[in-house]
Amino acid sequence: MPVKASYTLRLEGLADKDSVEAATKLLKAIDGVETVAIDAETNIATVTLKAGKTLSEDALKAAFKDSKYTFKEFALAE
Numbered sequence: 315m316p317v318k319a320s321y322t323l324r325l326e327g328l329a330d331k332d333s334v335e336a337a338t339k340l341l342k343a344i345d346g347v348e349t350v351a352i353d354a355e356t357n358i359a360t361v362t363l364k365a366g367k368t369l370s371e372d373a374l375k376a377a378f379k380d381s382k383y384t385f386k387e388f389a390l391a392e
Contacts, residue, residue, distance in 0.1 A: 316366035318348065320391040323359040323374070325352070327383040340377045344369070360391065 323341075328334055334354050341350045341359060346367030352359045363369060374385050 318362055318365050319368060320360060320362045321369045321388050322391050323361065323388040324386045325357045325359055325383055326386055327381075328352070328354065328357050333383065336381070337383045340381055340383065344373050344377050359385075 325337055328337060331354070334352050337359070338350045338352055341347055341361055344361075346363045346369075347361055348364045349362045350359060361369060369388065371388070374388060378384055
């Protein structure tokens with residue numbers, strides 16, 4: 315049975331509640347994303363994907379391409 319994968323991302327450009335909501339919406343639009351939680355104080359997002367899905371750097375770049383937000387790094391969560 316495939317397991318769900320979670321990733322952590324460090325985001326830049328988040329200034330307020332509206333920017334957190336906008337970044338959350340961008341991340342949720344990525345194919346396979348099930349949940350997104352962003353800590354506004356640390357600008358760290360936790361993204362959980364549906365079973366069997368993975369998150370790629372290309373998908374993240376495409377999601378943030380036309381926005382004022384960027385991700386600096388992402389990694390598979392422990």
